[in-house]
Each structure stands twice: as structure tokens, then as C-alpha cells.
Amino acid sequence: MRSICAVQVRRLDMIESGTVHYLRYLSVMALRACGFIIFRRLAQSPPDNIEYLLLQTSYGEHHWTPPKGHVDPGEDDLTTALRETREEAGLGEEHLRIANNFLKELRYQVRGKDKTVLYWLAELRDPAMSVTLSEEHQDHRWAHLEEACKLASYKDLQETLREAQHFLETGEKKE
Numbered sequence: 124m125r126s127i128c129a130v131q132v133r134r135l136d137m138i139e140s141g142t143v144h145y146l147r148y149l150s151v152m153a154l155r156a157c158g159f160i161i162f163r164r165l166a167q168s169p170p171d172n173i174e175y176l177l178l179q180t181s182y183g184e185h186h187w188t189p190p191k192g193h194v195d196p197g198e199d200d201l202t203t204a205l206r207e208t209r210e211e212a213g214l215g216e217e218h219l220r221i222a223n224n225f226l227k228e229l230r231y232q233v234r235g236k237d238k239t240v241l242y243w244l245a246e247l248r249d250p251a252m253s254v255t256l257s258e259e260h261q262d263h264r265w266a267h268l269e270e271a272c273k274l275a276s277y278k279d280l281q282e283t284l285r286e287a288q289h290f291l292e293t294g295e296k297k298e
């Protein structure tokens with residue numbers, strides 16, 4: 124009887140990784156994530172000179188979003204955004220020019236729980252710099268606004284990208 128229990132416990136330990144671990148994590152953590160809408164400017168004339176960076180997850184629905192991720196306990200939001208961008212895209216603060224006066228908050232539900240995502244806006248200083256993905260993502264794309272909106276299939280994220288474009292073209296936030 125004792126040995127059966129030991130085997131069962133070991134099996135439970137083994138499935139403690141992957142999705143089970145992730146679902147347990149979700150059930151205890153408040154869902155808050157932070158990241159950057161990263162853009163680069165090309166030589167073309169406006170508006171085609173602006174491209175946005177989107178990453179495609181290697182898990183789940185394989186959805187596309189800008190680099191972002193969960194806030195660690197005790198971490199401030201901007202530090203999270205910078206850490207996640209370095210981890211997920213290989214781009215650090217030294218590679219970015221962070222825009223003043225642009226911060227967008229998205230709220231949506233993930234598996235029945237409210238999630239808040241904060242996005243800052245940042246320009247890649249060297250447009251030729253390459254992106255280095257982590258295991259969390261399987262692909263990345265630099266895309267003009269309309270293509271970026273097709274990849275980012277969520278209405279709120281599409282609106283955020285449109286607001287970023289408006290901000291970059293006019294220097295003003297959309298009301």
C-alpha cells in the first residue's frame with residue numbers, strides 16, 4: 124500500500140510541469156502583464172515607414188502579441204516590460220527609445236479571470252537589429268499597421284496598434 128502511494132506521488136510530481144503547473148500558477152496569481160509595442164522606422168515614405176514587432180507563441184492558440192509577460196512579485200511594471208522584452212525578443216533598454224506619453228492598458232479575460240496588460244511604446248534604435256526569440260515563441264514578424272492588425276486578432280490590441288500609429292504620425296493621443 125505504501126509503495127503504491129509512493130508511485131502515485133511520483134506521478135503527480137512528474138505532471139507538475141507544463142500545463143498543470145501553468146494552470147496552478149494562474150489560479151493563485153493575479154493576472155497582470157506588461158510589455159512594449161516596439162516599432163522600427165524604415166526609409167520608405169509615411170505611413171509605410173513604420174513596422175511593428177509581433178511574436179507568435181509556441182504554445183496554446185499560437186497567438187500573436189507584442190513582447191510582454193507576467194509581473195513578478197515585487198517587480199514594478201516598467202521593469203517587467205523591459206525584462207520580458209529582453210527575454211522574449213533579445214532587445215534591451217539600450218536598443219530602445221521609449222516614447223514619452225504613451226501607455227495603454229488592456230483588460231480582458233483569460234480562462235475566466237480578469238487580466239490587465241500595460242503596453243509602453245518604444246522605437247528600435249537600429250532598424251536592422253535582429254530579434255532573438257526564446258522558447259516561448261516560434262515566430263516573429265515586423266508588420267505594417269494593417270498586417271499587424273490582422274496578426275493581432277484581438278479588437279483591443281488592434282485599437283492599441285492604431286492608437287500607436289496615430290500617436291507616431293501626429294504626436295497626439297487619440298481621444
Ligand SMILES: Nc1nc2c(ncn2[C@@H]2O[C@H](COP(=O)(O)OP(=O)(O)OP(=O)(O)OP(=O)(O)OC[C@H]3O[C@@H](n4cnc5c(=O)[nH]c(N)nc54)[C@H](O)[C@@H]3O)[C@@H](O)[C@H]2O)c(=O)[nH]1
Nearest residue numbers: 141142145156182183188191192193231233259277279280
Ligand atoms: N503549457 C502551457 N503553458 C502556457 C499556456 N499559456 C501560457 N503558458 C505559459 O505561460 C508562459 C507565458 O508567460 P508570460 O510570457 O510571463 O505571460 P504572457 O505574455 O502574459 O503570456 P500568456 O500567453 O500567458 O498570455 P496572453 O498572451 O495574454 O494570452 C492568454 C489568452 O488571452 C487571449 N489574449 C491574448 N492577447 C490578447 C489581447 O491583446 N486581447 C484580448 N482581448 N485577448 C488576448 C488569448 O485568448 C490567449 O489565449 C509561457 O512561457 C508558457 O510557459 C498554455 O496554454 N499551455
